[in-house]
Amino acid sequence: MRAAVYHTIFSRRDVRGQFLPDPIPDAVLSRLLTAAHFAPSVGFMQPWSFLLVRDPAIKRRVHDAFLHANAEAALLFEEDRRDQYRQLRLQGILEAPLNLCVTCDRDRAGPVVLGRTHNKAMDVYSTVCAVQNLWLAARAEGVGVGWVSIFRASALRDILQLPPRIVPVAYLCLGYVSYFNDRPDLEAAGWRGRLPLEQLVYLDRWGETGDEATAGLRENLRRDQREAILLKAASAAAE
Amino acid sequence: MRAAVYHTIFSRRDVRGQFLPDPIPDAVLSRLLTAAHFAPSVGFMQPWSFLLVRDPAIKRRVHDAFLHANAEAALLFEEDRRDQYRQLRLQGILEAPLNLCVTCDRDRAGPVVLGRTHNKAMDVYSTVCAVQNLWLAARAEGVGVGWVSIFRASALRDILQLPPRIVPVAYLCLGYVSYFNDRPDLEAAGWRGRLPLEQLVYLDRWGETGDEATAGLRENLRRDQREAILLKAASAAAE
Incomplete structure (x- = not known):
């Protein structure tokens, strides 16, 4: 059991390419979401929601939002890294059969939450724990996950119609993959060791x-x- | 392998009591920290550091900081919940043989970090992923973990002598336990379902x-x- 957990942790990857079109069966997706739901949360507030994105039109709008932000991002790098940046593959929004936005409801357990009294970000941290649970469960199922963070939050809010109290914490691309890389993509590309x-x-x-x-x-x-x-x-x- | 990962996820607990005094052997602690280090991180920046706290004098100061913040916290609840709040066990700082502060270095990979260009919190999120990896590895090793968040950040910074760029993301209590509870403590106590x-x-x-x-x-x-x-x-x- 111990070895299986370590194997999953050490072979987990942030997947950007190699998604297969096969849909994730309900039985598998349900196990992944259940793994996420059994994350720790401050004051047991369980602040997360899971917004599945399957509609190609919505994925297309999210992809456009990524392209817009990514063009802005490239300009922030020094010239020598800018070309390298533009050649990196940073998302699989359209190829992955499922996109999943994991959100945090800051009002889920009322204004005063046990354990959140001195660090307001604890609810968002709890949501990230749920993401990592899901990521590891997905690896154990042979499902690839990629976390895309290059968005203006306002664009995601607009496309997914999120109320103001809802924070989009993670936008994930999910799907079966043809293989898992041995090393992180950014390490293999010589970006950072x-x-x-x-x-x-x-x-x-x-x-x-x-x-x-x-x-x-x-x-x-x-x-x-x-x-x-x-x-x-x-x-x-x-x- | 899949079943082992789910078992670990579903039986993981946030431990506040039942710590045993036995020290965690270096071999086990090393595996836990390695699990944390293999978390995903934005731009592969690996922003985490691990500050082990074993000195009883420092644990005592952290415990005092908790007591101070916890007294403030109790006053934020309505009167009917306040008594219940005060009876909850919310930390095991002195009993746990090891305390561990997991920090985020916001400058670890320079000012412009791939993937952090549009959400500055992505480095802190990466650090939380490392915490959750460690938590699951600990459960697989039979080691209990409790995340204590009721502190003024300035108190932790002062006691642990953290430079300004270093964010204390999680303060964890670690140790072997006499048992793992079936349910979250707060659910068992009727605080929240x-x-x-x-x-x-x-x-x-x-x-x-x-x-x-x-x-x-x-x-x-x-x-x-x-x-x-x-x-x-x-x-x-x-x-």
Whole structure:
């Protein structure tokens, strides 16, 4: 069981291409949404809703909104990266058989929510936990997921007719895929590499490496990161 | 493999009590942090850091900050809920052998980040995905996790000496537990119940139920939510 969970986590990908047109059966989609619904939420408010987008006309409008925002985005990069940016594949809105907007209802449990009193963003964080649950369940089902974030929020709100209290947290493209890539697309494209995990861990206060107290842990982190990339132990046990 | 992932998702809990004092071995902690590090991130920026808190003096200061914020929080509830609120157990800061602050470095990949151009919060969302990966891996390892959010951010910043660009996204309590509860604590305490998932799904635009087009899906959602609560099929296959 443990190995299966790690295998799913390490082989999960953010999919932009290679979507197949086959629809996701209701039975599978239902399991994915149930996985999302069993995410943790602040004050048990369960602030999420799931807006399925299947209508080709609506997908087309969302795609147009992406193209508009993406043209704006390209101009924000320095000239040397701009060409590379424009060659990257950043969405599969039209190819994926299902688009899914995961939203957060900021009023779902009244104005005062247990645990949200000191950090108003906790409801949105809960919604992101639901997205990640769905993403992992999808990987275990062989369904690819891509999170598209290059939109003006107002465009999405307008197209999907979201009331003001509803925040569109994630716009996802879902579908079966011809394959899952070994590595993140952006790493394979040379955009940015994976960071060494052992350098991202501190002890007791920011910047404190812990020296001897964390030496054993860091050795483990180096080995586990290497193995996660190679998926060796995990995939043998899980498949 | 699929069943193991669902079992983990459906039996994951937000743990506040029942922590055992046993330390988490480096080998286990390393696997949990590696799971977190393999979360998706916008522009592959990997904005997270992991600040382990083991020093009892620092845990004590964090606990004091919680008590202060929690007293403020109680006053925000109407009188009839206030007493109930005060009786809820909302943290395990001192009992859990390890506290972990998961942070987001907003400058990790420079000022212009691919995919963060139109939603500045995408880096924080990525960090939440890392938290949820860690949470599920912990459940698969038999390690309990509780997310404590009742703090003034300035207090956490001060105690953990976080630079201004670093956002404390999640403060987690981790440890082995004597048992995992069947239901969320807040549901068991009568604070708030689980919502019917089939009422949270729309088709193509907000408020549109889809009628016949989603009737089969809704039937599946009702059944899957029932089974997830009972953990029947999943636990038989996974353990």
